[in-house]
Amino acid sequence: xxxxxxxxxxxxxxxxxxxxxxxxxxxxxxxxxxxxxxxxxxxxxxxxxxxxxxxxxxxxxxxxxxxxxxxxxxxxxxxxxxxxxxxxxxxxxxxxxxxxxxxxxxxxxxxxxxxxxxxxxxxxxxxxxxxxxxxxxxxxxxxxxxxxxxxxxxxxxxxxxxxxxxxxxxxxxxxxxxxxxxxxxxxxxxxxxxxxxxxxxxxxxxxxxxxxxxxxxxxxxxxxxxxxxxxxxxxxxxxxxxxxxxxxxxxxxxxxxxxxxxxxxxxxxxxxxxxxxxxxxxxxxxxxxxxxxxx
Amino acid sequence: xxxxxxxxxxxxxxxxxxxxxxxxxxxxxxxxxxxxxxxxxxxxxxxxxxxxxxxxxxxxxxxxxxxxxxxxxxxxxxxxxxxxxxxxxxxxxxxxxxxxxxxxxxxxxxxxxxxxxxxxxxxxxxxxxxxxxxxxxxxxxxxxxxxxxxxxxxxxxxxxxxxxxxxxxxxxxxxxxxxxxxxxxxxxxxxxxxxxxxxxxxxxxxxxxxxxxxxxxxxxxxxxxxxxxxxxxxxxxxxxxxxxxxxxxxxxxxxxxxxxxxxxxxxxxxxxxxxxxxxxx
Numbered sequence: 310x311x312x313x314x315x316x317x318x319x320x321x322x323x324x325x326x327x328x329x330x331x332x333x334x335x336x337x338x339x340x341x342x343x344x345x346x347x348x349x350x351x352x353x354x355x356x357x358x359x360x361x362x363x364x365x366x367x368x369x370x371x372x373x374x375x376x377x378x379x380x381x382x383x384x385x386x387x388x389x390x391x392x393x394x395x396x397x398x399x400x401x402x403x404x405x406x407x408x409x410x411x412x413x414x415x416x417x418x419x420x421x422x423x424x425x426x427x428x429x430x431x432x433x434x435x436x437x438x439x440x441x442x443x444x445x446x447x448x449x450x451x452x453x454x455x456x457x458x459x460x461x462x463x464x465x466x467x468x469x470x471x472x473x474x475x476x477x478x479x480x481x482x483x484x485x486x487x488x489x490x491x492x493x494x495x496x497x498x499x500x501x502x503x504x505x506x507x508x509x510x511x512x513x514x515x516x517x518x519x520x521x522x523x524x525x526x527x528x529x530x531x532x533x534x535x536x537x538x539x540x541x542x543x544x545x546x547x548x549x550x551x552x553x554x555x556x557x558x559x560x561x562x563x564x565x566x567x568x569x570x571x572x573x574x575x576x577x578x579x580x581x582x583x584x585x586x587x588x589x590x591x592x593x594x595x596x597x598x599x600x601x602x603x604x
Numbered sequence: 605x606x607x608x609x610x611x612x613x614x615x616x617x618x619x620x621x622x623x624x625x626x627x628x629x630x631x632x633x634x635x636x637x638x639x640x641x642x643x644x645x646x647x648x649x650x651x652x653x654x655x656x657x658x659x660x661x662x663x664x665x666x667x668x669x670x671x672x673x674x675x676x677x678x679x680x681x682x683x684x685x686x687x688x689x690x691x692x693x694x695x696x697x698x699x700x701x702x703x704x705x706x707x708x709x710x711x712x713x714x715x716x717x718x719x720x721x722x723x724x725x726x727x728x729x730x731x732x733x734x735x736x737x738x739x740x741x742x743x744x745x746x747x748x749x750x751x752x753x754x755x756x757x758x759x760x761x762x763x764x765x766x767x768x769x770x771x772x773x774x775x776x777x778x779x780x781x782x783x784x785x786x787x788x789x790x791x792x793x794x795x796x797x798x799x800x801x802x803x804x805x806x807x808x809x810x811x812x813x814x815x816x817x818x819x820x821x822x823x824x825x826x827x828x829x830x831x832x833x834x835x836x837x838x839x840x841x842x843x844x845x846x847x848x849x850x851x852x853x854x855x856x857x858x859x860x861x862x863x864x865x866x867x868x869x870x871x872x873x874x875x876x877x878x879x880x881x882x883x884x885x
Binding site: 445446447448449450451453454457458531535536538539542543544545555558562565566569572576579580583584587588591 | 706707709710711712713714715718719721722726735818819822823826827830831841842845846850853857860861864865868
């Protein structure tokens with residue numbers, strides 16, 4: 310009892326030392342629902358050809374423009390292809406574009422950002438100047454320009470182009486995040502103790518930058534999925550008949566007045582996926598209490 | 605081969621290569637192109653035989669009109685709503701608006717425009733709003749605005765979510781400053797405090813976010829023009845890619861990139877004027 314009493318007194322002086330049972334803001338139920346939905350999408354994308362789905366390219370002329378039913382969960386399109394199976398297969402393109410290009414972007418941008426922020430000096434000045442110059446150039450235009458000349462377009466090229474185009478912005482975010490950590494006392498203490506650069510980078514800096522990295526990685530994937538969708542919508546992503554969420558919406562344009570389901574289902578799949586990813590990224594950021602990185 | 609058609613033979617081919625300058629090394633070709641560009645000559649399309657700068661000159665005003673209309677629309681909605689939200693942070697209105705803007709953030713422009721067309725042009729049957737309904741401003745300005753309305757609304761929704769979120773969090777932070785308490789204790793009205801004391805410092809943040817917004821704005825612009833067949837730069841760019849009209853692609857990419865860099869530069873300049881502290885940092 311006396312201990313409790315003491316704590317309350319301290320709290321009254323304006324220094325609430327009483328630790329909350331959970332120091333961090335809880336993630337909440339909605340967060341886990343979102344994680345579950347993303348997980349379900351991932352399972353669908355990975356195991357699409359094992360799951361009992363109709364062939365997304367099979368044209369069943371006996372069931373054209375069918376409305377959603379038990380047999381065709383999302384209905385069929387104007388040449389009788391099963392929309393549900395096309396939406397599931399379509400997630401493969403979007404998800405692999407998002408994950409693949411972020412692996413390239415973070416794989417190059419993040420180590421570079423951490424290294425320059427830690428080392429500083431001429432190396433930092435040169436790399437940062439180059440990156441900021443590239444940032445002035447609109448990445449979307451660069452992506453479209455490269456993809457327009459680099460034909461025939463396939464998933465690999467799209468991943469490479471978007472991945473490289475994303476390096477400058479990732480570099481900037483990670484560099485800014487590392488800078489704010491690198492000047493803190495415990496880094497100086499580690500240096501004074503004679504810790505090697507490698508040790509400081511991996512054991513001291515990385516754990517502190519990791520939360521920012523993870524939350525921006527998730528938001529980055531959402532951004533690329535949007536971008537790939539837009540490119541597919543413009544006809545600049547993988548070629549039909551391979552389904553992707555973006556090109557399904559594009560292909561359905563001409564018949565959407567007669568069969569709006571063709572537009573509604575891929576759009577819904579894309580929006581739910583993005584909403585969940587954005588929510589997870591946002592929640593993680595507040596959970597880890599990441600102060601807004603100045604960009 | 606495409607250009608010569610039936611007249612294709614080795615002599616004509618050599619002649620054409622000479623005319624087009626294709627007999628010179630690629631580096632020379634690049635510098636010749638740059639030289640022409642600096643003189644304001646972007647070349648003539650091989651496909652349509654129309655000069656690239658006349659195509660761009662016809663398309664650019666449409667883009668500018670779309671951007672201006674959509675940004676005014678976005679700001680006109682975002683500013684009052686952000687102020688309403690910041691008045692009681694975490695109140696029911698704020699929670700609703702924040703959740704709403706977060707949801708809108710996850711709906712890409714190409715889906716917004718498809719559903720707007722589905723609802724407005726097809727379900728409600730409003731004339732002049734669907735794809736390929738574009739009327740030029742000179743012909744009939746009311747029909748022009750009608751034909752651009754869905755495009756402008758789509759772009760505005762994307763910009764609105766960004767402006768609203770940035771301005772709201774900035775206003776919430778500003779409202780806790782001491783000078784706001786001071787203004788309140790002087791008995792100033794809530795409206796006056798919001799506009800004169802809180803909004804003015806936040807407008808710098810808003811200007812900053814506007815220049816960050818350009819990438820998203822371009823993506824929305826391209827998608828909307830492609831879908832509604834509005835002959836702006838985005839539409840011309842995508843059709844040029846589809847017809848392999850590389851000279852036109854080059855020209856448009858150049859103009860758009862230079863435009864974006866210029867706009868960024870102007871924004872930085874304005875921000876420095878509005879908030880002199882920034883250049884001193």
